[in-house]
Amino acid sequence: MTTDVATLLDELAEVQAAAALTRADYEEKRRAILATVQADLDALEAEYTPAFVVADERATALTTEAKAAVLALGATVKGTNLQAVYMRGRQSWDSKALGGYAAAHPEIMQFQSIGEPSVSIRTVKA
Numbered sequence: 663m664t665t666d667v668a669t670l671l672d673e674l675a676e677v678q679a680a681a682a683l684t685r686a687d688y689e690e691k692r693r694a695i696l697a698t699v700q701a702d703l704d705a706l707e708a709e710y711t712p713a714f715v716v717a718d719e720r721a722t723a724l725t726t727e728a729k730a731a732v733l734a735l736g737a738t739v740k741g742t743n744l745q746a747v748y749m750r751g752r753q754s755w756d757s758k759a760l761g762g763y764a765a766a767h768p769e770i771m772q773f774q775s776i777g778e779p780s781v782s783i784r785t786v787k788a
Contacts, residue, residue, distance in 0.1 A: 674783070 696703070732739055732746040739746050764770050 671783070 728746050732748050736748060738748045760770075
């Protein structure tokens with residue numbers, strides 16, 4: 663079974679390597695095409711960048727102000743197109759300490775729930 667998974671992982675690595683080569687080829691050809699219109703793109707960016715900067719700065723300021731107001735209010739506020747959703751602070755527990763407590767008090771284990779396991783694919787470090 664482990665060998666089968668290792669084979670799958672090796673094949674996945676080969677597919678990823680082939681995709682990376684294809685992506686590199688694509689990017690090289692894309693750069694060549696863009697080079698023919700780069701001056702026009704640069705002029706367009708220079709024209710619009712100041713407006714984007716002003717809009718982004720104002721949006722950031724309004725977001726900060728709205729969040730602060732909702733935190734002070736302690737309630738969700740709905741506008742026409744957006745809403746600021748108030749969420750109370752998350753409650754957390756010290757799992758390690760509770761595990762030790764549960765050893766002496768096993769009756770609390772009925773309140774424990776364990777989620778489904780998951781798998782992540784990671785690159786092997788050399």
